[in-house]
Amino acid sequence: MYAEPIQRLIDELARLPGIGPKSAQRVAFHLLKLSEDDAGRLADAIVDVKARVRLCDVCFNVSDQELCEYCRDDRRDRTMICVVQEPPDIVALERTREYDGLYHVLQGHISPIEGIGPEDLRIAELLERLKAPPGSPEAIQEVIVATNPNIEGEATAMYLGRLIGPLGVKVTRLASGLPVGGDLEYADEVTLGRALSGRRRIQ
């Protein structure tokens, strides 16, 4: 057992995702070696992020204002919503520069093992955004479901499809399939099967 302040730091660090007891100990002793200034900057950054960063009122992306940068931006296409699981997914999509619509962050996926059901996600808020009557200028014309291509992401997409389809809004799913630069011969059959069912016409 270490002195109380060190043990407390180790315990706190060990609660972070992806950090086990051993890494927590390593990080704690690294922090111990920091200069007063460096330690202060790190502590400030943590306090600051909690004080100043919040979730966007509309799409639940991280933001330092009531509305995030995408919801504020008038130049973006307001008839499309791309649904993602977490804020970093937006960053990944933005890097492609292929999409200029709006976003909606579910804050997770459906996973009974982790006790996460649809009511724990921002799904009700998404449906609220789709309420504008078709034909009106605020009406959403397409929802692109960009959840992860794993079991939980697929189940979440299927669930959204069932809810949104009947509202008369077009629902699409990101194509999932073969990795670029990969070899067809060695592709996993599940991946290959999905790629086949999501095939598209050339031209």
Place this chain on the structure above:
Amino acid sequence: MFVRKLALEDFRNYERAALELDPGLNLLIGRNAQGKTNLLEALYLLSGLGSPRSSDSALIREGADRALVHGCVVRGSRTLEIDMEFRSGRGPRALVNKTAVPGTRELSEITTCVFFGPDELSLIKGSPEGRRRFLDDVIVKLRPARFGIRREWDRVLKQRNALLRSWPRSGDPRTAVETLEVWDEAFARAGAALAAARLEGLGALLPFCRKRYEAVAGGGRIEIGYVSSWLSEALVLESLDGAELDPGELQDALASRLRELRSREIERGQSLIGPQRDDLAVRLASPGETVRDARSFGSQGEQRTGALALKLAEFDLLSDALDETPILLLDDVFSELDPARRASLSDAVRDMGQAVLTSAEPGAKGSATANTVYEVVSGEVRRRD
């Protein structure tokens, strides 16, 4: 294909061990509990399908924090260096030629092993789980790209069972039912894909199995059926006879049974039908008689012959399909067999590629013909000249 070199570190009872293996017959001699089987297990692990006998955490030598297995595998004109690392509480890591691969399943593209141990009688007498695992492993060995089907199925089953266990769910009951419907659809799709792969694998295995059984038993017959509470018997029989399967038909069959059983599954809090409950029915017949259930009616000798025929059929099927001879790992099997079966097995071994045998008898059968003989004494391996 063959393993040219095997090296271990902190693996089970070995602190360090290294063996050079012959492309033909290799013999490991030692008294019981000295670590012979551990060497076969390490060879099997190189094929990326997990241990044939236990969880990965047991692989780590007591007091060590990780176990290492290194193998040098020759396949066709290629020589591949495989390194595996096992740590408790996380999945195994694998390197091929010093480059990390995304998952150990990549290894099943390189090495294929058939393991035959003294417990194989459980293929006939044991629980359905062992028979499902046998068939599921054959499917992946036959086509490594099928691994994803199994992984996806395992995950969907766990998720759906977790959902059923958590019933009744708080909140809107309609949301709960809609969530279940989503998992039903995933369950039916993944389950149908696995069942289709199993039927195809079993259909391919059967002709080899019949031939081997007849040869080993000197007549008689073996039949293996796929027992399922959600597939029609007619469909199973047709597909085992080689008819093309329509995965959509299987998916519909499973989906409609799920709808019928919904309230019972909710009440019981788990999935009551699906591939996780299916089984293989092994039936045997003496010459001129009709087939009967091997588990209830077969003699001990017939059951052993059945298990041996299944394993040899696995070997034959893989040899035929892969254009490569799998590596045969025989763990102390000769002592369990009577002279006739012993003879037919050693005939078979002679025709095969690389084989690694263990035996407790110093003058064991094959020691005269083996190309390489190692003695195993309490975690030490010594080559006998």
